[in-house]
Amino acid sequence: MKLANRTIKTSESGLDALFAATSADVISFAGGYPDGQLFPTKAMQAAFNASFAADQGTLLQYGTTTGYTPLRQKIAARLNRLDGLSLTADDILLTQGAQQGLDLTARLLLNKGDGVVVEGPTYIGGLAAFDAYEPTYYEVPVQSDGLDLTSLKKVLLKHEIKFLYTIPDFHNPTGTVMSVEKRQALVQLANQFDFIILEDAPYRDLRYSGERIPPVKAFDTEGRVIYLGSFSKILAPSLRLGWLVATPALLKAITALKAGADVESSHLVAVAxxxxxxxxxxxxxxxxxxxxxxxxxxxxxxALTQYMPKAAHFNNPEGGFFLWLTLPEGFDTEKFMLESLLPEAKVSFVPSKNLFASKSVINGARLNFTNVSVEDIEHGVAALGSALSQALAQPISHHG
Amino acid sequence: MKLANRTIKTSESGLDALFAATSADVISFAGGYPDGQLFPTKAMQAAFNASFAADQGTLLQYGTTTGYTPLRQKIAARLNRLDGLSLTADDILLTQGAQQGLDLTARLLLNKGDGVVVEGPTYIGGLAAFDAYEPTYYEVPVQSDGLDLTSLKKVLLKHEIKFLYTIPDFHNPTGTVMSVEKRQALVQLANQFDFIILEDAPYRDLRYSGERIPPVKAFDTEGRVIYLGSFSKILAPSLRLGWLVATPALLKAITALKAGADVESSHLVAVAxxxxxxxxxxxxxxxxxxxxxxxxxxxxxxALTQYMPKAAHFNNPEGGFFLWLTLPEGFDTEKFMLESLLPEAKVSFVPSKNLFASKSVINGARLNFTNVSVEDIEHGVAALGSALSQALAQPISHHG
Structure with a gap:
């Protein structure tokens, strides 16, 4: 019984180790979860109740693959109001969170071996989605103001690519924001080199300081930006409700692919x-x-300022769920977490290795702050600082 | 901007014409919808309410990719009780309806060009799901007691296949049931020729006469049957909730693929x-x-007995959603429906052509009876009979 090549690759993705890193007595900075205390539970219960109460026999029936039109209209109106777009419901497809948008875009565009540019590091679930279509990855570093465009141009001059995947707002995993200038330049490169930009924006509405800047989609002149949004981080993940924005022509093809994948997203949830x-x-x-x-x-x-050894560097993001920790070159954060931090200090994070398509960077770590209490943040970071200081005092070959 | 090969193929699937065939003044035998009047709306509203009321902050959070364990336990217990299986929750993955099970099984097994046996005719959404993985189809006719095993053996002797897709209970589109003997023989062939049986059973619990017979999965000796069930036809489609049964080893790989596709199905819906x-x-x-x-x-x-011309043949299924109409060879039911039945008689059905991977059989039609009133069934079948009699009186070349 031979499995597909993609299946063999997927089972090596390292997601298992990541999930295994969570248990009750661990302070986990590893997750990407919103704070469960902040869900609008009562209001959502009322919304489901009102939807059932108003039902004329269609609430539990099949809807359409595109999704409930009034909700798509509201999503379009919101993006138009906040981001200066001019969308209608016809530009929007409802999806199973933003994750399904990653799958459907890859499904739309990729034949085996086709080129995809990903950020280094990037969202591990993006790689998991794209892996199913067996692309050739080209990795471009993320700088403090987003994608390294000089490095990107070198890739584009040498290789044909189908799409570039970016998380421009409060990037997962680094928390960085792509500058307006880079957003504009990226669209120009997409036009020049004929590729799609897959803009993944689940954290976009969670800005804690600084000014909101337009999405890459706002600079799109040739319908080359596919934009993904989600209610997972701003309302609730268990709704499994996201949206995909694309030109009507692309959306028609993507909708046909979604019909084959899961018929449609829940009409009941969309109405609620x-x-x-x-x-x-x-x-x-x-x-x-x-x-x-x-x-x-x-x-x-x-806490990081107080407890980190001098050799550790971290950023202070303006929004989102994560910040990024960098240890000295050669320091293996995965080995450190699995062999020391987790079993001894009972603290976890996401080590950098599997967040790079190339698996080439081992000295970084993603820290989540949204689903941890302030008290646990202080205790966890203190424990992390102490464990790191100890580990860094040892010869680096131990961790390399 | 070049799309993937699969995308170009999917946009030719003919699903558009099928959906376009439904409007308010049409009596539609084309759909595959349950009767909206029979949904347990009040009980489902109470279930959502109770789930919200009991929530301790986890209902709206991420759950797990595998799905809510108490529900998987209940599904296992039900299959064990009714079908003599011996499953636990560990054998079950929650999916977005049975449709996602089709997608995930193809994703698990297929490299481009790999062999898949499908029934002729088969569920059009099965082909839409598998098409994304660009298989080579081998079509085996469906007889009144299920798959033609003589024809299947000929395929197996010549070609390597990865899986065989079957709907053994109240088959979509023909309404037939695979005999117990054929179920047993099919498993033996799977063992002998090393392939997976994908058993799709959304109509299994809807038997109107005759005795319930064991699923193909009940005869599985080597873990070769992947079984798909769904709440869409027995509770409500808009829950988007189905399940996939497989060996723990296969399930682990499928779960990893689902994580990449959509992270997980709705925890909220599963709890409710x-x-x-x-x-x-x-x-x-x-x-x-x-x-x-x-x-x-x-x-x-x-009504068919009363109104059909003699040249039309139909069956009387023991359950499910559909029966199958056969017109004389050379009669093109798609042309008939689009040019005459739909615009003039305002009646629709699903013509056979797109229900065959080979597109080779043009003289059949699928008729749904679950989402039409008894009155509309009588009027619609009378109108169909009249239109058919008229069409059959014309030279067949007009329709061929």
Missing amino acids: VDDYLTHNSLDAHLDTLKTSYAVKKDAMVQ | VDDYLTHNSLDAHLDTLKTSYAVKKDAMVQ
Whole structure:
């Protein structure tokens, strides 16, 4: 019984070790979870209730693959209002979180071996989605203001690529934001070298300081940007509800692919979320999230400032879920976490290795601050600092 | 901007014409929808309410890719009780309806060009799911007692195949049931020729007459049967909740693929359905469905007996959603429906051509009876009979 090549590759992705790193007595900076205390549970219960109460026999039936039109209209209106886009419901497909948008875009574009540019590091679930279509990856470093365009141009001059995957706002895993200038230049490169930009923006609405800047999609002149949004981080992950923005022509092809993948997303959930958005202010809910997450982020930055050894470097992101820790070259954060930090200090993070398509960078770590209490952030970072100081005092070959 | 080969193929699948065939003034026998009047709306509303009321902060959070364990336990227990299987929750993955099970199985097994046996005719959404992985199809006819095993053996002697896709219970589109003897023989062939059987059973619990027979999975001796079930036809499609049964080793690989495709299915929906199953009798609900659908099926068979011209043949299935109409060889049911039946008689069905991977059989049609009133069944079949009699009186070259 021979499995497909993609399956063999996927089972080596290292996701297992990542998930195994979570247990009750561990302070986990590894997850990418929103704070469960902040879910709008009562309002969501009311929205489901109202949807059932108003039902005329269609709520539990099949809807359409594209998705419930009033909700798509609301999503379009919101993006138009906040980001200066001019979308209608016809530009939007409802998806199973943003994750399915990653799968469907790869499915739309990739034949085996086709070129894909990914950021280094990038979202591990992006690689998991794309891996199924067996692309050739070209990795471009992420700088403090986003993608390294000089490095990107070198790739584009040598290789044909189908799409470039980027998380421009509060990047997963580094927390960085791509500058406006780079967003504009990236679209120009896409036009010049004929590729699609896959813009993944699940954290976009979670800015704690600084000014909101337009999405890459706002600079799109030739319909080359496929934009992914999600309610997972701003309302609730278990809704499994995201959206994909593309030109109507691309959207038609993507919708046909989604029909083959899962027929459609839940009409019931779409109706309930539409009701929630009708009777509640998402902006007010976002203010609650941002106030709380900003406090946690500041607590983590303060603790890191206090407890990290001098050889460790970290950033102070303006939003999102994560910040990025860099240890000296040659220091293996995966080995450190699995052999020392997790079993002894009972703290976990996501080591950098599997966040690079190339698996070439071993000295970084992603730290989440949204789903940890301020107290645990302080204790966990203190324990991390102590364990790191000890490990760094040892000969580096032990960790290399 | 070049799309993937699969995308170009998918946009030619003919699904568009099928969906376009539905409008308000049409009596549609084309759909595959359950009767919206029979949804357990009140009980489902109560289940969502109870789930929200009992929530300790996890209901709206990420769950696991495998899915909510109590629900997987209930599904296992039900299959064990009714079908003599010996499953645990560890054998079950929750999916987005059975459709995602089709996608994930193809993703698990297929490299481009790999062999897949499909029934002729088969579920059009099966072909849409598999098409994404660019298989080589081998089509085996469906007889009144299921798959033609003589024809299958000829294929197996000549070609290596990865899996065989079958809908053994109340087959979509023909309504036939595979005999027990053929189920046993099919498993033996899978063992002998080293392939997976993908058993798709969304209609299995909807038997209106005759005795329930074991699923193919019950005869599985080497873990070669992947079994798909769904709540879409027995509770509600908009839950988007199905399940996949496989050996733990295969399930582990499939779960990793699902994580890349959409992270997980909705934890909220799984908890609510689990609550529904705790406080309601699914068997009692099924009795309601079966009583109503049996009346509709009988009404359709009676109307066909009364109104069909002699040259038309149809079957009388023991369960499910569909029966199958056969017109004389050379009669093109797609042309007939699009040019005459739909615009003039305002009746629609699913013509056979796109239900065959080979597109070689043009004289069949699938008729759905579950989502049409008894009155519309009588009127629609009368109109169909009249239009068919007229068309058959014309020289066949007009339709050929």
